Amino acid sequence: MRIKSSMSGVFSCAIPALILSAVQGFAEPQHGIAMYGDPALPADFASFPYANPDAPKGGKIVLGEVGTFDSLNPHILKGTTPWQLRFLAYESLLERNYDEPFALYGLLAESFETGPDRKWVEFTLRPEARFSDGSPVTVEDVMWSYETLGTEGHPRYLGVWKSVESMEQTGERSVRFTFSEDNRELALVIGMRPILxxxxxxxxxxxxxxxxxIPVSSAPYTITSVDPGRFVELTRNPDYWGKDVPARQGFHNLDTIRMEFFAxxxxxxxxxxGGVLNSNRETDVEKWRTQYDFPAVQSGEIVKSEIGHERPYGMYGFAMNTRRDKFSDWRVREAMLNAFNFEYINDVQTGGSQPRITSYYGNSVLGMQDGPAxxxxREMLEPFASDLPPGVIEGYALPVSDGSVRNRANLRRAMDLMAEAGWTxxxxxxxxxxxxxxxDILIRQGKGEDEAIALMFTTALERMGIRATVNMTDSAQFEARSKSFDFDMVYYERGLSLSPGNEQRLYFGSEQADEPGSRNLMGAKSAAADAMIDTMLNAESQEDFVAAARALDRVLTAGRYVIPIMYRYDLSRIAHAKELTYSSDTPIYGDWLGFQPDVWWWEEK
Structure with missing residues (x-):
């Protein structure tokens, strides 16, 4: 890679640079960029539609997490950090609007330029951008951040960095990235890396x-108090540099954010x-229905909010590690799906109120459709037909039981599949x-609902002569074992967006399958999946993009990598202090990154 970090040679190349710009399409400074078409908000937009620019400042939110933490650096593989720290304590060149499928607007960058083929993008920093210690955010900081994260950081950063052919300073406040591959999304995702x-x-x-x-960053919040393993507290910076930036209007209204940790x-x-926390997300639907009637709810001090969305439901369930011989055969994985008595489990857990997740991109236009492709x-999948498991092209649906505890028909089918795979x-x-x-089934300690589901599954497996053990581990061990793929089966969560892109390689790509820290926990290695991801990244039409996403959904679902459970995020269920408030104009992503606590505020009732 070519990295030019000094100003020497920049101005001597000014005329060639102008010629290059002309050849690449007379690029002009932009305020926003969308994956397809134009961004929805104009250059003079005042705020994102789900933020309240008139929200008062003040108040405190206290959130809980199960587990512990041993690091404040969320950008490396080592250690466990509070999950929201990566988003609360750092900023990037561009900010995402969660009321559009995928559109970004200037944050640390006041503007940016890119060519019509998006083979390069150039950012110009805001002159007023500052770190929390008062020092300016410079191009040198930007370039150092990208190179360090791309070579030493968490694997989530490595894939994009490999696609950068060159990074060079082109002016006092500007930096240009040129890409080594045709990938229209790179011009967007490159602007979303944290700047250190x-x-x-x-x-x-x-x-x-x-x-x-304690990290020094440009974000609105700084870490002001830490008790290792117990809590982290962040305080709103009264001198925050970006209070007048449109993408920040109505954001970061709470004075204090505290994250408490529990066993x-x-x-x-x-x-x-008991009042230690004042906001709590609940994923157990039955618990939400039956146990949120304690005195603070009855008196109105705590209110229950249900927030819908239009994004894919994602995939939640138990992932099988295909790196292990026992789960490398799709017939064994299909046997596990038959043995998992979802209808009975759902009745026990939720009274049958929650439907099952049926594919990765369900609930959206990107989800696979019923029946044959x-x-x-079909055109996209047919070149890989000989290597695909049954159901990808022909159509696939999850096994359905009769709802009884015995699940006889499906267990017979499971036994037949095991026999076909050589097991007797x-x-x-x-x-x-x-x-x-x-x-063994690896589950994070404190996830009682997941444990209960897994135990019902193991009971069914006993009837097949299979011994499965539920292994509950603390957060640190769970993270370490997940990152090193030290499990047979693991509880799996994967939220997905309306604009899947480069992150799909990290989730499902063959190249990432054996990379420690990869989020491809199941170890999927599918040439068809790789090709669909590449097509999504390079699609020049919405039609091809949607078709590639639907094809990928088929490859993953019929690949039988995960035993799906019930929807947990069809709605976000948040119980919170009555003073904690949010706009009724919720984004299409609903309660997603950038929602709580970002656009909530404290209002005395």
């Missing part, structure tokens, strides 16, 4: 930083009921070549 202060890290090992370094979800819920979707029952034990079929 180079001077803070020059004499430190970035990859080993834990709790000893398990029961302890966290009791802390919420047709049209562009001898002396009551499922085995092959003398080796019993046993496996």
């Amino acid at each position: 202060k180079k001077g803070q890290w020059q004499d430190k090992d970035f990859t080993e930083s834990g709790l000893d370094t 398990d979800s029961t302890a966290m819920f009791e802390a919420f009921k 047709t049209g562009r979707v 029952v001898e002396d009551g034990v499922m085995q092959k070549d003398g080796q019993p079929f046993t496996f």
Whole structure:
């Protein structure tokens, strides 16, 4: 990669640069960019539609997390950090509007330019941009951040960095990225990387930083109090540089954000009921219906909000590690899906009130359609037909039980599939070549609902001669084992957006399958999936983009990598202090990144 970080040579190349700009389409400064078409908001927009620019400042939100933390650096592989810290304590060149499928607007960058083929993008920093210590955000900080994250940072940053052919300073406040591949999304995602202060890290090992370094950043909040493993508190910076930026109007209204940590979800819920926390998301629908009637709710001090959305439901369930021989055969994975008695489990857990997740992009235009693949979707999949498991092209649906605890028909089907894969029952034990079929299910400690579902699953497996063990581990162990793929089956969550892009390689790409820290937990290696992701990234029409997403959904769902459970995020269910308020104009992404606490405010009732 070519990196030109000094100003020498920049102005001597001014005339060639002008010629290059003309050749590449007379690029002009832009205030916003969308994946397809034009951004919805004009250059003079006042605020994002789901933010209240007149919201008062003040108040405090106290949130809970199950587990612990041992790092304040969310940008490296080592350690566990509070999950929201990556979004609250750092800023990027561009800010996302969650009321559009995928559109970005200037934040640290006052403007940017790109060519019609988006092979390059150039950002110009705002002169007023500052870090929390008062020092200016410079091009040097930007370039150092991109190179460091791309070479030493968390794997989530590595893929995009590999696609950068060159990075060079082109003016006092401007930097240009040129890409090595045709990928129209790169001009957008490159603007979403966190910008760190180079001077803070020059004499430190970035990859080993834990709790000893309080980050200096340009964000509206700074970390002001830490008790290792117990809580992190952030305070709104009264001198925040970006208070007049349109993409920040109505954001970051609360004075204090505190994140408390608990050993398990029961302890966290009791802390919420006792007033230690003043906001709590609930994913257990039955618990939301039956246990949120405690005195503070009855008196109106706590209110229950249900927030809908138009995004894909994503995938939640139990992922099978296909790196392990026992789960490398799709027939074994289909057997597990048949043995998982969803209808009975759902009745026990939710009274049958929650429908099952049926595909990765369900609830959206990107979701696979019932029946055989047709049209562009079929055209995209047919070159890979010989390597695809049954159902991808022909059509696939999850097994459905009769709802009884015995689940006889599906268990018979599961036994037949195991036999086809070479597994037989001898002396009551499922085995092959003398080796019993046993496996563990890894679950994060404190996730009682997930444990209960897994235990009902293991009971069904016993009838097949299979011994499965539920392994509950604390957050640190769960993260370490997940990152190193040290599991047979693991509880799996994957939220997905209306504009899937480069992150799909990290989630489902073959290249990431064996990369430690990859989010491809199931170890999927599918040439068809890789091709669909590439098509999505390079699609020049909405038709091809949607077709590629639907084809990918088919490859993943019929790949039988995950045992899906019930919808948990069809609605966001948040119980909160009556003073905590949000706009009724919620974004199409609903309660997503950038919603709570970003656009909430405190209003005395």
